[in-house]
């Protein structure tokens with residue numbers, strides 16, 4: 473059996489166990505976003521053939537070179553943009569992605585709304601929160617998140633479904649996951665995209681609805 477299929481099956485089991493054993497009263501079993509960045513389209517075939525449909529990419533251009541072909545061949549693929557989005561790539565991103573997880577500023581919200589008004593179509597959106605307030609990292613800082621959520625909903629009428637975070641690599645992730653959950657709850661948002669290859673069991677136990685897993689499925693990236 474292909475490694476990626478086996479890896480995904482094991483991760484699925486672990487995520488489910490963590491959510492049930494340590495999770496909330498009403499556990500939510502997180503969905504697994506297979507992060508395919510830096511791997512070629514053909515690497516995805518075994519997972520697609522096995523029925524997996526949920527994938528994530530962090531660059532618009534790379535995704536454009538891989539996913540239109542796969543989407544034509546396999547029905548019901550759900551592709552998430554998990555990397556920063558430049559405003560001038562918004563239209564391309566909205567054409568290809570089913571969910572954009574990296575909405576983090578008003579200018580981008582305005583551009584998404586403008587394109588939605590023209591095309592009548594809009595992917596579901598998550599707001600990326602820079603929970604560690606790292607200057608080099610994308611995402612709105614926690615103190616400004618409520619205001620951005622409100623603007624997206626009330627002014628631009630955008631389909632904001634939840635939040636995403638990427639905790640600092642050198643820190644214990646659980647306080648970041650807890651903060652993300654708190655912000656989501658007070659804003660009535662359901663979706664929580666948090667947890668990657670190193671911390672998905674923690675994220676699952678803390679109420680993630682989606683975990684984003686790359687290397688634990690496909691191996692180390694070059």
Ligand SMILES: *Cc1c(COP(=O)(O)O)cnc(C)c1O
Pocket residue numbers: 507509530554555638668669670684685686687688
């Ligand atoms: C690359 C990436 C992931 C997956 O990382 P792994 O550690 O390989 O699981 C998850 N989220 C984002 C935003 C990424 O860029």
